[in-house]
Amino acid sequence: MAFSFPWTGLVTLAAVIIYGWTGIRVARARARYKIAPPAVTGDPNFERTFRVQANTGEQIVQFLPCLWLFAMSFGDLWAAAIGVVWPIGRILYVVGYSRAAEKRGPGFFLTVLPTLALAIGAIFGIAQRLL
């Protein structure tokens, strides 16, 4: 079967796996800090871990559509080359925020940056296609 976007697909899977990992971290933090569901508060360490997952969900929902619209405009390799920054930035974000809320900045910036670049590129690519 024709699969025209293998590298974009791999970046997508990397992002999804990282998001799944933030969910596993929440499950482990529930056990460690004794936060039984449905509670999501009660210990600042748990709450940081929980916010890491929530923010990763917010970001991946913005990232994936931009990644694929960019890929459809400029091809698989360009999309993946920019998109691969997202998983790297997100790992930095998870590690930083887990230590302290103040350390979430650089990783957050590195996940927002590729999404922004892909969104702007996609707008140009589609505009070019329409004109």
Added chain:
Amino acid sequence: MAFSFPWTGLVTLAAVIIYGWTGIRVARARARYKIAPPAVTGDPNFERTFRVQANTGEQIVQFLPCLWLFAMSFGDLWAAAIGVVWPIGRILYVVGYSRAAEKRGPGFFLTVLPTLALAIGAIFGIAQRLL
């Protein structure tokens, strides 16, 4: 590169940009109402801003798959013509809910409506294709 869904792509980007905007509003509300992460409660104005973003995330996750499945069944222009109601409704929702929780109704309705129409259309389109 062939890009068969330019208008659907633009509606998608509009929805993602609005969702990103609701996130920027949360960051600003954190500063204004002095709600340091990972906390997400403590001031009703902040909490409304936070819920606006959360609800927009819930809605965009339902909207985008329906939009694209409809586009694949009925073409780019029909999908975009219905889908463009979503970003408009969402802006009304953000503005309304930010003022008072009671004012979130009309904008909410205008984002649920296109998602419902696209979902029903996609079911018919796919059923027609299978039969």
Added chain:
Amino acid sequence: MAFSFPWTGLVTLAAVIIYGWTGIRVARARARYKIAPPAVTGDPNFERTFRVQANTGEQIVQFLPCLWLFAMSFGDLWAAAIGVVWPIGRILYVVGYSRAAEKRGPGFFLTVLPTLALAIGAIFGIAQRLL
């Protein structure tokens, strides 16, 4: 219009409809337990209903990309055959978790399992395509 993935499309719509249903349940629980927006706490029955929706959102964001990347690698029918387990598992999850937090396990497992299988399959499918 060519629509090459009708069954994958139907599984996608089933998942989105179930996610929408978890949102309707939250709206009804707000009325029943008198939890006015923007609050999301105050009654354990409401909180469980709210967590059901939140968790379904987290899971659908992981499920849909894996489903479609798998479909692009192995075809429509295989993707749908594995993916159809997700909506079934999610319904069990909603029913179980609504009764008691301890009863969320089996349904949760049955939604994580197809996502994992589709993710692993997609990685192999893409790797095969690249090599």
